Amino acid sequence: MPESTLYPHVSVDCVIFGFTGEKLNILLISRSGINEEECYNDMKLPGSVIYENEDLDDAAYRVLHELTGIKNIYLQQFHSFGSPERTKNPQDIVWLENAIHMKIGRIVTIGYVALIKIGQKLQNFSDKYEAHWCDINNIGQLAFDHNIIVEKALDYVRLKLEDDPIGLYELLPKRFTEAELRNLHEIIFGTKVDIRNFHKKFLSLHYVVPLDEKQENVAHRAARYYRFDKIIYNQIHR
The missing domain is CATH 1.10.10.10 (Winged helix-like DNA-binding domain superfamily/Winged helix DNA-binding domain)
Structure with a gap:
């Protein structure tokens, strides 16, 4: 194997859906960087490369708490994403390498999903964490392949709710x-x-x-x- 080969990394990405009573929202993180000497700002899912000795579930809960301040919610694995196309965008790779201070080859990510109520406490936390509740119909182009991950999460939620509608009541207020x-x-x-x-x-x-x-x-x-x-x-x- 050539010395220049970069080994794959494993990451987790969290898709958190919340309901306001009128709209279905998704929790996104602000991202900024410089691309060809121009600044850019966009959004991404809460996620990160996992630590070497970290369990997948532990990584998902750590990421969610570190990036959003949210804890004590139930996360469920729903799909893995390992297409080589995930790391074809140089802007995404440069941003990630700067964020985690290591060289990146391919990244396989494990998707987690949760359905939660958006109470007053969760509406007010974004000032500290740069996390934002965004209307699912107006999220625009996200970083990496996160639009694909969101769509896959929605498909998963729909199938689960058809079989067991309890998740609907997790989104509704008391x-x-x-x-x-x-x-x-x-x-x-x-x-x-x-x-x-x-x-x-x-x-x-x-x-x-x-x-x-x-x-x-x-x-x-x-x-x-x-x-x-x-x-x-x-x-x-x-």
Whole structure:
């Protein structure tokens, strides 16, 4: 093998989806550098090369906490990405080598995904970490092959939710309206649902419990709030 050969590195990238009640957002990190003496700024997923003696899961949680301040969420592996094309862009390679202070050949990355609620605490943390919640429909061109990773993560989430819809309630606030659930369903799956059929199915969900609370100070008719009962859900889906 030639001495100039660079061995592959392994990295992790985290795709974190959050719901605001109106839009599906994704957590991205600001990136800046110099390309042919011109400055550039773009966005990337939270990710990094793993340490030599580090477990993959540990690396994913470390990266997420170091770059965003978020911890104590459940991350799940969903796919690996190892195409040689991942490292064909010189701008990406130069940026990464400067960031980790080592020469880079090919990079195989392990994708992790999570669905979380975006509460006030998570909305206010970006000043410290240069992490931002971005509308999934307006993320533009990301660094490396991160657009491909995001699409693959969305496909994975859709398949998981078709089989087990509990993830929808991980995105919703603790109390939510029927319209919020319907809106989230349409955003995730990219299709409009029939309101009457959705309402009929919604009323049949025993694990969605109505509350004695309604929206306040809204221009339209105040909608009732509901909550997700995980205990009932688990009893039904055992």
